[in-house]
Amino acid sequence: MPELPEVEAWVRELDPLVSRAPIDKAGPAHIATLKTFAPPLSSLDGRRFEGAKRRGKNLLFPLQGDDLVLRVHLMSAGRLRFLPAGAKAPKTPMFRVRFTGGDELVLTEGGKKKRAGVWLVTPEQLDEDLAHLGPDALELDAAGVGEILGRERRQLHPLLRDQRALTGIGRAHANEILLRARMSPFKASTDLSDEEIERLATAMHEDLTRALELRERGKGDSDVYVVHNRLGEPCPQCGTPIARVDFEEHTIYYCPSCQTGGRLLKDRRLSRLLR
Numbered sequence: 717m718p719e720l721p722e723v724e725a726w727v728r729e730l731d732p733l734v735s736r737a738p739i740d741k742a743g744p745a746h747i748a749t750l751k752t753f754a755p756p757l758s759s760l761d762g763r764r765f766e767g768a769k770r771r772g773k774n775l776l777f778p779l780q781g782d783d784l785v786l787r788v789h790l791m792s793a794g795r796l797r798f799l800p801a802g803a804k805a806p807k808t809p810m811f812r813v814r815f816t817g818g819d820e821l822v823l824t825e826g827g828k829k830k831r832a833g834v835w836l837v838t839p840e841q842l843d844e845d846l847a848h849l850g851p852d853a854l855e856l857d858a859a860g861v862g863e864i865l866g867r868e869r870r871q872l873h874p875l876l877r878d879q880r881a882l883t884g885i886g887r888a889h890a891n892e893i894l895l896r897a898r899m900s901p902f903k904a905s906t907d908l909s910d911e912e913i914e915r916l917a918t919a920m921h922e923d924l925t926r927a928l929e930l931r932e933r934g935k936g937d938s939d940v941y942v943v944h945n946r947l948g949e950p951c952p953q954c955g956t957p958i959a960r961v962d963f964e965e966h967t968i969y970y971c972p973s974c975q976t977g978g979r980l981l982k983d984r985r986l987s988r989l990l991r
């Protein structure tokens with residue numbers, strides 16, 4: 717699933733492109749992809765986007781006049797591309813916006829399960845739909861991080877991934893941030909000292925801005941992630957082989973030396989007990 721830096725890099729790339737020309741025709745959209753029916757997609761025809769924005773992992777395309785917003789969530793396998801006029805386009809995308817002059821914004825999705833979504837809503841409806849999202853992880857300072865950590869006693873890894881607490885971080889960047897902060901994924905949020913809160917906030921900011929800078933240069937996961945999906949490879953901070961622990965439905969990567977005082981974390985999947 718794309719996380720904040722990747723989505724933000726796309727937004728910055730798409731922002732000047734989608735407002736270049738008016739919309740010639742919006743749609744068709746796959747029945748599983750289009751989540752709203754009124755107003756119809758045809759109400760976009762002849763209109764013009766103001767640009768591209770982001771809220772959490774949602775891509776937003778407000779219309780000039782601010783009466784409607786097109787929202788796209790790619791989930792894990794969706795891809796949104798801007799194709800200049802004449803470029804080879806997929807025959808049956810999940811969703812397409814064609815601009816006057818022939819440029820296209822095209823959503824495709826790999827895999828059998830279609831989970832990506834497109835919504836056409838008013839700004840008021842958008843606020844309502846996304847009201848559950850916490851503050852953006854890229855905007856948080858140490859005071860903001862401290863406030864979120866102190867609300868209730870939770871383990872750091874699931875808390876960082878909880879979009880209601882803060883938005884933009886998923887499994888991969890939770891791994892990256894906790895390695896950088898040298899903290900156990902299972903450490904309790906309410907046990908952090910002021911120094912640790914500061915360290916976590918700094919790690920979050922440094923990791924996300926580094927990743928954003930790499931994503932803007934078109935770099936992929938193998939350049940962005942130093943601990944995520946790197947079982948057995950040396951930790952970039954200390955050289956210890958990266959370890960992995962399966963926790964409920966999630967897999968967590970971490971460095972035993974930097975994060976857990978040398979301890980290997982126990983597999984907590986229920987399925988292990990049932991085998």
Ligand SMILES: [Zn+2]
Binds near residue numbers: 953954972973974975
């Ligand atoms: Zn290490």
